[in-house]
């Protein structure tokens with residue numbers, strides 16, 4: 167998309183909280199892999215989805231610095247929580263420090279370890295799942311969470327366009343996995359889905 171269109175979209179989007187703004191700026195200043203963070207407009211979209219769904223339980227696979235977890239927390243139903251999973255201790259510490267400064271410290275539950283090991287140990291029913299970790303495992307995560315999502319609940323997967331490489335994945339392992347994931351979702355009669363060409367592609371899936 168033309169950069170001036172993106173600037174315009176940012177200008178005509180409601181502000182994020184001060185903590186989210188600081189977190190984003192901290193990430194852009196200090197992290198080489200800063201593209202992993204959801205970003206301003208996408209963050210507002212995730213927050214808006216959460217406010218539309220009013221989830222009691224959100225599962226996030228891939229915490230990074232906690233930006234998207236904080237966005238989802240904004241829409242939680244009373245007494246709701248975000249359970250967020252990651253394997254990286256360093257970024258997790260930073261995520262916890264920003265969450266501690268937010269209004270959502272009691273609503274965000276951190277788990278450190280391999281997502282595929284942790285998910286089977288969670289006994290909650292999810293209203294919303296956000297898949298945003300290692301790409302080769304997307305289909306595996308989809309299978310692991312599916313029965314734990316309530317009927318009418320949602321699964322959202324990030325980066326499903328992989329900079330357009332899903333059209334012709336070649337030897338790229340991530341692009342191959344994401345192209346396969348997109349095919350699996352489209353063919354799954356238990357769901358309806360829409361692939362939003364927002365940023366790097368958001369697959370929004372509703373379980374029937």
Ligand SMILES: C[S@@+](CC[C@H](N)C(=O)[O-])C[C@H]1O[C@@H](n2cnc3c(N)ncnc32)[C@H](O)[C@@H]1O
Nearest residue numbers: 202204228230233234252253254280281299300
């Ligand atoms: C794209 S970042 C998440 C960004 C975050 N959701 C946001 O938008 O602010 C992906 C994260 O997944 C984590 N990750 C990668 N493989 C994982 C695994 N097997 N289990 C749990 N987390 C994993 C990485 O450590 C990284 O922090």
